Amino acid sequence: MKLDAKPIKEYSTEVIKNFYSKGEIYKDYTNKHSFRSGEQFVYNNFFIKKGSLLDVGCGGGRTTFLIHQNFNKIIGIDINETLIKSAYETKQNEKIPIDFFVGDAVNLSFCNNYFDSVLFSYNGIEGILFQSDRFKCLNEIYKVLKKNGIFIFSTHSLFSWTYVSFHIKKLINLFTKMIPLLPNLYKEFDHLKLGDIFVKNAGFKMAWHITNPIMMIIYLKKAGFKLIYINNCERISRGLIKSSCFSIFGTQSVFYVTQKTDK
Numbered sequence: 534m535k536l537d538a539k540p541i542k543e544y545s546t547e548v549i550k551n552f553y554s555k556g557e558i559y560k561d562y563t564n565k566h567s568f569r570s571g572e573q574f575v576y577n578n579f580f581i582k583k584g585s586l587l588d589v590g591c592g593g594g595r596t597t598f599l600i601h602q603n604f605n606k607i608i609g610i611d612i613n614e615t616l617i618k619s620a621y622e623t624k625q626n627e628k629i630p631i632d633f634f635v636g637d638a639v640n641l642s643f644c645n646n647y648f649d650s651v652l653f654s655y656n657g658i659e660g661i662l663f664q665s666d667r668f669k670c671l672n673e674i675y676k677v678l679k680k681n682g683i684f685i686f687s688t689h690s691l692f693s694w695t696y697v698s699f700h701i702k703k704l705i706n707l708f709t710k711m712i713p714l715l716p717n718l719y720k721e722f723d724h725l726k727l728g729d730i731f732v733k734n735a736g737f738k739m740a741w742h743i744t745n746p747i748m749m750i751i752y753l754k755k756a757g758f759k760l761i762y763i764n765n766c767e768r769i770s771r772g773l774i775k776s777s778c779f780s781i782f783g784t785q786s787v788f789y790v791t792q793k794t795d796k
């Protein structure tokens with residue numbers, strides 16, 4: 534099937550910039566600097582302490598400010614200029630030694646083998662709508678990490694019941710397109726892949742990609758990462774801290790802790 538990329542592009546980078554720059558979401562990512570469920574446990578246990586860290590998709594610097602003391606050097610980048618401005622102002626006001634830059638996770642402009650650790654927190658990688666770009670992002674992170682460096686990120690899980698109604702709508706959309714004369718229900722889903730959903734903020738509608746954890750594990754391996762830990766925040770907060778096959782069924786964040794290996 535030939536995919537016309539144009540409609541989904543409209544929900545892509547430009548929209549992400551607007552989506553996070555307004556309303557409750559903007560306030561959420563700039564004002565409240567506290568850990569989300571499971572984050573503290575994962576970051577404390579798996580990052581390389583006192584090394585260098587790149588916080589990709591750092592937003593207003595929530596995670597960057599929370600963990601900066603564990604690293605000798607820390608840089609935060611985000612594609613959203615408004616959020617980076619806010620992070621920069623906070624850093625200036627509080628005199629915290631962090632560098633913030635506007636940057637795209639799909640095209641990282643750092644030297645190869647530069648960072649000990651990379652973070653893409655709070656499911657941010659799912660804002661990258663095309664699979665090819667998400668894979669490019671993994672390759673870019675691989676490049677800038679040192680040998681044996683640690684990359685931690687989280688995603689939602691396609692296997693969560695939360696998204697069932699979207700999957701059903703997408704399946705109805707596929708079905709009605711296959712049978713001539715049937716009305717094309719959910720036409721807006723025409724260009725979305727299974728796992729893509731819509732989210733709204735302050736009048737903006739944005740597409741978002743919910744991850745199939747099994748596919749993600751396959752892509753990580755292809756990109757040269759070894760998965761050393763996987764768990765979801767509900768299990769961690771219940772004290773179930775070991776990786777398990779149930780880890781991929783979380784309704785909020787599934788954490789992936791990976792290590793750069795030789796390809």
Ligand SMILES: C[S@@+](CC[C@H](N)C(=O)[O-])C[C@H]1O[C@@H](n2cnc3c(N)ncnc32)[C@H](O)[C@@H]1O
Nearest residue numbers: 590591592595611612613637638654655657660
């Ligand atoms: C869910 S927010 C999380 C923000 C921050 N990490 C936090 O946890 O508070 C996702 C962030 O990823 C950023 N983002 C999405 N796509 C990006 C890309 N291609 N390059 C850099 N940042 C991106 C968004 O602008 C947004 O700030």
